[in-house]
Amino acid sequence: xxxxxxxxxxxxxxxxxxxxxxxxxxxxxxxxxxxxxxxxxxxxxxxxxxxxxxxxxxxxxxxxxxxxxxxxxxxxxxxxxxxxxxxxxxxxxxxxxxxxxxxxxxxxxxxxxxxxxxxxxxxxxxxxxxxxxxxxxxxxxxxxxxxxxxxxxxxxxxx
Amino acid sequence: xxxxxxxxxxxxxxxxxxxxxxxxxxxxxxxxxxxxxxxxxxxxxxxxxxxxxxxxxxxxxxxxxxxxxxxxxxxxxxxxxxxxxxxxxxxxxxxxxxxxxxxxxxxxxxxxxxxxxxxxxxxxxxxxxxxxxxxxxxxxxxxxxxxxxxxxxxxxxxxxxxxxxxxxxxxxxxxxxxxxxxxxxxxxxxxxxxxxxxxxxxxxxxxxxxxxxxxxxxxxxxxxxxxxxxxxxxxxxxxxxxxxxxxxxxxxxxxxxxxxxxxxxxxxxxxxxxxxxxxxxxxxxxxxxxxxxxxxxxxxxxxxxxxxxxxxxxxxxxxxxxxxxxxxxxxxxxxxxxxxxxxxxxxxxxxxxxxxxxxxxxxxxxxxxxxxxxxxxxxxxxxxxxxxxxxxxxxxxxxxxxxxxxxxxxxxxxxxxxxxxxxxxxxxxxxxxxxxxxxxxxxxxxxxxxxxxxxxxxxxxxxxxxxxxxxxxxxxxxxxxxxxxxxxxxxxxxxxxxxxxxxxxxxxxxxxxxxxxxxxxxxxxxxxxxxxxxxxxxxxxxxxxxxxxxxxxxxxxxxxxxxxxxx
Ligand SMILES: Cc1ncc(C[n+]2csc(CCOP(=O)(O)OP(=O)(O)O)c2C)c(N)n1
Ligand SMILES: [Mg+2]
Numbered sequence: 001x002x003x004x005x006x007x008x009x010x011x012x013x014x015x016x017x018x019x020x021x022x023x024x025x026x027x028x029x030x031x032x033x034x035x036x037x038x039x040x041x042x043x044x045x046x047x048x049x050x051x052x053x054x055x056x057x058x059x060x061x062x063x064x065x066x067x068x069x070x071x072x073x074x075x076x077x078x079x080x081x082x083x084x085x086x087x088x089x090x091x092x093x094x095x096x097x098x099x100x101x102x103x104x105x106x107x108x109x110x111x112x113x114x115x116x117x118x119x120x121x122x123x124x125x126x127x128x129x130x131x132x133x134x135x136x137x138x139x140x141x142x143x144x145x146x147x148x149x150x151x152x153x154x155x156x157x158x159x
Numbered sequence: 160x161x162x163x164x165x166x167x168x169x170x171x172x173x174x175x176x177x178x179x180x181x182x183x184x185x186x187x188x189x190x191x192x193x194x195x196x197x198x199x200x201x202x203x204x205x206x207x208x209x210x211x212x213x214x215x216x217x218x219x220x221x222x223x224x225x226x227x228x229x230x231x232x233x234x235x236x237x238x239x240x241x242x243x244x245x246x247x248x249x250x251x252x253x254x255x256x257x258x259x260x261x262x263x264x265x266x267x268x269x270x271x272x273x274x275x276x277x278x279x280x281x282x283x284x285x286x287x288x289x290x291x292x293x294x295x296x297x298x299x300x301x302x303x304x305x306x307x308x309x310x311x312x313x314x315x316x317x318x319x320x321x322x323x324x325x326x327x328x329x330x331x332x333x334x335x336x337x338x339x340x341x342x343x344x345x346x347x348x349x350x351x352x353x354x355x356x357x358x359x360x361x362x363x364x365x366x367x368x369x370x371x372x373x374x375x376x377x378x379x380x381x382x383x384x385x386x387x388x389x390x391x392x393x394x395x396x397x398x399x400x401x402x403x404x405x406x407x408x409x410x411x412x413x414x415x416x417x418x419x420x421x422x423x424x425x426x427x428x429x430x431x432x433x434x435x436x437x438x439x440x441x442x443x444x445x446x447x448x449x450x451x452x453x454x455x456x457x458x459x460x461x462x463x464x465x466x467x468x469x470x471x472x473x474x475x476x477x478x479x480x481x482x483x484x485x486x487x488x489x490x491x492x493x494x495x496x497x498x499x500x501x502x503x504x505x506x507x508x509x510x511x512x513x514x515x516x517x518x519x520x521x522x523x524x525x526x527x528x529x530x531x532x533x534x535x536x537x538x539x540x541x542x543x544x545x546x547x548x549x550x551x552x553x554x555x556x557x558x559x560x561x562x563x564x565x566x567x568x569x570x571x572x573x574x575x576x577x578x579x580x581x582x583x584x585x586x587x588x589x590x591x592x593x594x595x596x597x598x599x600x601x602x603x604x605x606x607x608x609x610x611x612x613x614x615x616x617x618x619x620x621x622x623x624x625x626x627x628x629x630x631x632x633x634x635x636x637x638x639x640x641x642x643x644x645x646x647x648x649x650x651x652x653x654x655x656x657x658x659x660x661x662x663x664x665x666x667x668x669x670x671x672x673x674x675x676x677x678x679x680x681x682x683x684x685x686x687x688x689x690x691x692x693x694x695x696x697x698x699x700x701x702x703x704x705x706x707x708x709x710x711x712x713x714x715x716x717x718x719x720x721x722x723x724x725x726x
Pocket of ligand 2: 548599600601625626627628629630631
């Protein structure tokens with residue numbers, strides 16, 4: 001039956017740019033009971049295709065089914081489910097101006113980012129890092145009372 | 160050439176060689192119907208319900224192996240067609256269904272008879288299109304037919320906004336299709352095939368397990384040759400009945416929930432399953448942990464997603480059964496058929512121990528007798544469709560199927576109401592053949608309006624109603640698993656079948672004895688009219704053997720044994 005452990009996996013999908021291709025993918029996940037942790041889409045430069053990155057969880061057997069079922073969708077060109085992926089996620093976080101600007105700035109730069117905006121009431125930082133480190137960043141940022149954190153979802157590329 | 164979108168639809172249907180289209184008009188598709196009126200390239204059958212149109216196109220496709228075409232309007236026309244799409248989808252039947260849609264500028268406004276057809280049909284079609292412009296229409300139509308019939312076949316929906324059917328533009332039907340993201344695998348991997356061949360030669364108890372994919376791939380001659388050459392015993396799924404032919408001594412029968420004893424025991428004891436175009440459906444496997452417990456598995460399937468989905472496979476081969484079997488056969492010349500002699504003998508003893516049997520009666524017609532008898536009367540050339548229930552299983556168990564595409568039923572979705580319109584589709588494709596829908600007193604009512612269609616167009620199909628005054632299959636489960644609480648399955652209140660058929664322009668027969676049965680069948684074959692043959696059968700007859708849902712295949716409820724005196 002394969003391993004039943006719920007591993008986190010990232011799947012890269014190359015699709016033809018068609019109006020309902022994203023709906024086909026999300027409907028497939030919903031209909032077959034697979035979960036989506038995050039999903040990003042963007043066009044591939046100089047082509048009529050897009051790159052979709054899906055972070056999901058499931059056993060090896062389920063991963064195999066997800067990959068094969070995705071591949072069956074007509075506008076899907078390529079599905080890569082790989083161990084060897086470089087993964088990054090971008091996060092924007094907003095803090096009250098009353099918090100220590102210097103501390104927050106150091107924190108952001110420790111996670112591959114920096115301050116992107118300082119206003120009258122808020123300071124906004126951006127970081128971009130591996131998913132695990134993003135988790136740590138979010139934990140660490142808690143002591144500065146973030147008002148809002150927006151995650152961009154994982155993007156990945158084969159190594 | 161300049162023409163309207165509606166004309167393009169007709170031209171594409173003609174170019175694809177489709178002879179009969181089934182459908183029902185309405186506002187959004189009216190322009191296409193206007194062109195249908197003007198053309199002579201194909202015949203249109205006006206069913207009396209869109210579900211029946213899709214099932215009829217489906218029956219046409221199953222009988223011929225070609226793409227079936229149905230046409231419906233937007234909104235309710237389309238939603239009525241959904242059951243038909245889902246039925247075809249579950250059995251991988253090539254269909255193109257064309258639906259009208261509200262005009263482009265109204266899409267998204269909850270316009271009159273607007274419904275999101277591509278959204279609704281996404282999980283029950285192989286692919287679907289909402290046509291965006293007249294320019295893309297010829298390409299979309301070409302791709303629809305191509306996708307429907309290639310790879311693992313399936314239904315494709317083309318949803319066309321009304322304005323696009325009106326607009327006039329340039330039409331050139333493409334000769335070929337190039338979809339970079341869709342390239343089905345036909346040829347199996349050479350190395351994998353060699354390994355599988357080796358495994359076959361080393362096995363002691365191999366079992367050929369064939370499914371509907373063999374029918375879809377038109378591979379039955381190769382499969383028969385393989386069986387002939389190797390002398391390997393074979394089981395068929397519900398969808399593969401007829402592939403080997405009932406007379407073949409190596410055919411054990413059908414396996415699964417209502418499979419015969421020898422077939423299910425063979426699967427339980429084999430050391431090598433050779434699966435061709437079958438997908439290990441839960442109605443076939445029973446309890447998975449006990450299924451083919453001692454066997455390695457070779458799985459040939461054109462759909463990679465089928466392989467490893469249910470059972471772990473030792474020799475996966477992604478490819479078309481025909482292509483793969485050609486290569487396998489090349490390597491079978493030195494096969495030692497004696498190797499499997501002992502195994503064949505074991506299975507023969509199993510079959511003698513518990514043959515597919517039933518206790519006949521002189522007082523009341525037994526449904527199994529009716530199936531066997533009609534098999535004798537109408538011969539091997541007839542086409543048999545069925546609805547869903549006990550009658551379907553009895554037909555699958557007892558009819559002497561002799562070739563693939565002779566047996567047409569809704570296996571995957573199990574759609575009651577499928578049989579009658581599917582029979583009409585098959586009859587349109589093969590007017591010279593006798594076509595019988597084996598049905599029940601429940602199922603037949605689910606598309607009985609087709610009496611009118613069949614009478615109007617003189618499509619003389621025989622509806623053999625095995626009338627047990629019950630939703631029999633559900634009743635059987637209630638008997639076994641719900642302490643005989645017959646909740647909402649008693650169909651004692653019945654129509655006057657003969658009058659019903661006659662009021663719609665057909666013929667009715669009421670049959671209660673074997674003599675009447677023979678006479679009715681003989682008469683029905685000679686008539687050129689659709690008929691309802693109401694055959695009163697034993698009310699509480701059960702379909703046996705039966706593997707209770709979720710049980711191991713070898714734990715079968717078996718029919719009573721018949722002793723020497725016939726008791
Ligand atoms: C559309 C649909 N509704 C419900 C069912 C569930 N179902 C399966 S068999 C059956 C009984 C069929 O009765 P009948 O046509 O009289 O056949 P019998 O089993 O009596 O031979 C029912 C209700 C189904 N398969 N399809
Ligand atoms: Mg019944």
